[in-house]
Amino acid sequence: MSGFVCLDVSSAVSSSQLSGFKCEFGDQGSARFDALGAWCSAHLGDDFFRRLVDGRILKNNHLDSSVQAEGVQARLQLLVEQFRGNPEFLSRAQFELISSVPDSAFSELDALYPQTYPEGVPVLPPDRYRDWVVPVTTGCPNGQCSFCVFYRDKPFQVMNPSVIGTRMVNVRRLVNESRSGVFLGSANALALPFHSLQSVLSLIQTEFPVLPKGIACFADADNLSPKVRSRLKELAEAGLSHVVVGLETGSSVLRGAINKRGDTVPTEHLIRELKQAGCGVGVTVLTGFLAADDFEQHCQETRRFFERVKLDTQDRIYISPWFASDEGKPAQRAINEMAQMKATLQTVTRARVTAYSSHNFYYFT
Ligand code: SF4
Structure with a gap:
């Protein structure tokens, strides 16, 4: 479990503060999350993913419609599961935020975008x-x-x-x-x-x-x-x-x-x-x-x-x-x-x- 570090822990605890946070997963990658635990960008293996506000995903700086936001979140949820209960690297609040993001969160955001x-x-x-x-x-x-x-x-x-x-x-x-x-x-x-x-x-x-x-x-x-x-x-x-x-x-x-x-x-x-x-x-x-x-x-x-x-x-x-x-x-x-x-x-x-x-x-x- 060495090499997993979450930054800006205190600010991630309260979503009302609207602060995101970043986690590093050693040689497995790193990710930045919003205040509710939804990923924004992620290095996973050799790939770099970025999520656009309109729901599209960039993979290695190219739009890639085969990548789904919920799929990247699921990979990150598996990753944080490995570090569950290790307060040195992952607060309970952060773990719960990341883990509690349902698949439906991203489709709801996708629907909200054109209305906004x-x-x-x-x-x-x-x-x-x-x-x-x-x-x-x-x-x-x-x-x-x-x-x-x-x-x-x-x-x-x-x-x-x-x-x-x-x-x-x-x-x-x-x-x-x-x-x-x-x-x-x-x-x-x-x-x-x-x-x-x-x-x-x-x-x-x-x-x-x-x-x-x-x-x-x-x-x-x-x-x-x-x-x-x-x-x-x-x-x-x-x-x-x-x-x-x-x-x-x-x-x-x-x-x-x-x-x-x-x-x-x-x-x-x-x-x-x-x-x-x-x-x-x-x-x-x-x-x-x-x-x-x-x-x-x-x-x-x-x-x-x-x-x-x-x-x-x-x-x-x-x-x-x-x-x-x-x-x-x-x-x-x-x-x-x-x-x-x-x-x-x-x-x-x-x-x-x-x-x-x-x-x-x-x-x-
Ligand atoms: S003034 Fe309007 S039409 Fe002209 S360049 Fe700007 S946005 Fe486009």
């Missing part, structure tokens, strides 16, 4: 991958961007407050462990009316009282009420800490060509207003979504945009290589342009410039 996330969780900024995602809207108020693979032509709808409250409870059942922040889903939560936003932020502060990274969301400068714009400071005081604004390119001409509003000035103003309100800012930039001949203009005008808009070290620029939904991954040109764009922007901004590929985003338990 009607349009899934298609993408998050890379520094917010481990947030609780609380859906407050569906669709996008713009919905016209020619390159958009996530929300194009999906009508924008604001959920009513009772639905949002129910979904917050569901989120805590689906992601039953501590997370450091909340992300308001989906495409543009800042398009909510001011008082709805205030209510949502207040409800989150009650439901998720400990949030070191605060509350974040996506925003689009062209779909924002004047009232929200003028009262951003109140939203920041209510917990809004980071807003990710869709720029894509600093070129007004090229923005117009992809069905975004051609004028970048509203985006510049919104970024300044957010910073004055005390919010951290993220800005998205794409590569590979324009003709190759347009890249130089895209790169230089985006550089000039960030020369005008002063970002700080707490801010982020996310550069993502675009891909068509039927391609599944970005083309090499998009990746090369991403590297060139990153090197260019790093010369003019204090923000952290992050290259990331949204095509391999998974929302993990």
